[in-house]
């Protein structure tokens with residue numbers, strides 16, 4: 001569905017500058033995701049940190065001609081002759097208004113889903129339940145924000161028979177806007193939990209805010225067994241149908257009479273609107289899945305799915321994978337594995353992800369795609385669209401797997417293309433064997449068994465892996481940015497292989513989020529990042545005298561901390577005929593590690609810098625010895641004063657701006673007034689708040705698996721030197737991780753524990769080089785089960801506390817042989 005630019009102008013009440021004809025099919029808020037420039041309307045959104053107006057010149061160069069702005073560029077008629085600028089007071093509101101008007105075009109059931117947890121699962125399962133008979137448009141992944149909701153609603157087109165959209169809020173006042181855009185005919189509240197509670201005065205207040213989604217809906221769906229929800233929903237004057245579910249109230253429209261859990265499935269017996277008793281079975285046993293299935297059942301029955309159809313489809317429900325994984329493959333390939341449901345909108349997001357990650361040596365981009373199940377759309381049209389998307393996102397090789405996609409091979413207009421009826425046929429082909437030096441996006445509907453491809457393509461890994469959540473890195477980045485003024489710059493510390501998380505993937509993520517500087521320890525780390533497509537500014541914290549040439553060759557900016565280093569650097573730069581090379585001056589204000597003395601060295605430093613033109617100071621900085629501990633506040637103040645004076649002296653000697661910085665992660669929070677021009681974020685980025693040892697958003701999870709289980713009778717011992725004395729009959733598991741992987745030996749002999757199926761299992765006896773033994777007595781587990789050493793459920797600080805050290809040491813101690821696996825969730 002497209003709109004003319006005139007129509008859009010009227011719908012959002014804009015004033016138009018420019019008169020070129022145009023049709024709008026795509027809305028864009030993030031310049032990096034541009035795909036179809038000719039039909040794109042760009043909304044120049046302003047956030048505290050960024051201003052979309054800055055990207056107008058670049059987007060214009062790339063072919064975008066239509067912009068919604070608050071400020072029309074001066075001289076627009078000359079600089080942007082064939083463009084349209086739609087001027088509005090608030091670009092976000094204009095985006096929301098346009099989506100709202102688009103929504104008005106549809107007289108179909110629209111399901112709006114809110115709640116603290118389970119929104120995405122309910123949305124996806126409803127999709128699975130309804131799509132066999134209705135053409136569904138839904139929010140991609142979890143696009144449920146003030147920007148995500150309008151972009152989702154915009155995806156509805158002439159084919160759409162039902163819309164399903166999530167509405168997520170984090171503070172009061174947000175639901176009203178989302179309600180106006182979605183205008184649900186059926187509004188669902190999944191549940192009420194603790195998320196974002198800090199922004200609400202009480203649970204009831206949060207519930208009231210969420211229930212704003214219910215206003216004007218014809219049907220509302222909620223849990224009447226929840227006292228708070230029932231109270232708040234009961235208070236509000238609502239004329240439509242209340243489709244409540246309950247496990248207690250036999251008069252509830254969706255009465256759940258009995259839940260039977262078996263080993264791998266649950267059967268739910270229900271009575272819908274006083275009819276006869278029915279039941280369905282789902283292939284899950286956890287409570288969240290059961291509750292979500294009840295909500296889905298109520299809604300599906302309400303929109304016309306029969307009890308028989310429901311039972312049949314419930315049995316087929318698929319788990320919702322939200323992960324997009326990046327893995328190193330064989331033969332120089334990188335795999336991006338998106339196990340998220342296969343449909344065109346999530347394909348678009350995955351392609352965008354692949355396209356935005358820079359790649360060293362410009363490796364080719366390959367897409368392996370299964371049949372897409374999207375009822376309603378003509379396959380010819382669908383695969384034509386897939387082809388367009390893939391091409392625009394830089395895919396040069398296409399591998400289609402499935403009967404339907406093979407039949408429509410002609411629609412795929414990519415020169416290098418191959419089709420197979422099944423995964424089996426593909427993995428036995430020459431095409432599979434010849435995959436080399438490619439970035440491969442794998443996107444397959446579950447039933448095709450794409451995991452077989454991944455298994456064969458991924459290098460065999462040691463069972464122990466460090467899983468790194470790149471989405472959490474971004475959340476932590478934004479958490480610290482929220483303490484900073486918008487103009488304050490940021491250095492992200494990715495030294496020590498990004499505190500163990502792996503610097504390349506972390507750097508790619510940070511570059512995509514436009515941090516000002518990355519910092520590594522030595523020149524080789526910087527060169528390696530350059531080789532992997534990192535173009536951000538890079539600072540070298542411990543430059544070696546032998547590596548100046550590498551720094552010059554790769555545009556790496558060294559820290560300078562002594563006269564000896566300064567002289568050698570100047571000499572090396574002069575020899576190369578370099579002038580004005582940026583460096584970062586370190587002052588020692590009390591750490592007494594490296595740096596110039598701000599009280600004694602400044603005059604000489606300035607004098608030497610002035611009498612050469614090979615290098616120029618780009619920034620000047622110092623480091624707190626104890627910003628994480630209030631007991632050092634006086635000393636920190638003393639450090640700051642020394643730094644303030646020394647750095648001002650340096651600045652006074654030069655005309656150009658020299659960036660001043662001293663705050664590290666803890667300082668950003670604790671000394672906001674000392675943020676100056678720039679801050680240096682380290683540990684906080686990896687999710688640990690060193691001030692209170694709390695986890696912000698966990699980034700790294702170290703996992704392994706049980707190799708072997710054995711019964712050990714009382715009186716026996718476990719491990720070297722008979723250290724692990726067993727005093728009652730026990731079950732002991734061996735796990736393939738030892739001190740050579742970075743599992744500190746001092747954790748052994750019951751000094752710490754890991755988690756097996758959520759239960760604490762202590763390390764028994766001495767930890768060996770490659771293996772450790774744990775006590776799983778009384779824990780329900782078997783060989784092959786996963787074990788968490790630290791991570792999402794066991795904070796790394798538990799280990800660092802047990803070892804009487806800091807989390808930095810535990811994280812950076814994970815050895816290189818432990819494979820890093822990256823993923824994004826959202």
Ligand SMILES: *Cc1c(COP(=O)(O)O)cnc(C)c1O
Pocket residue numbers: 493541622623663664665666680681682683684690
């Ligand atoms: C490592 C480092 C940081 C980051 O410190 P965190 O406590 O991890 O935030 C900042 N500045 C310098 C000079 C560093 O070496």
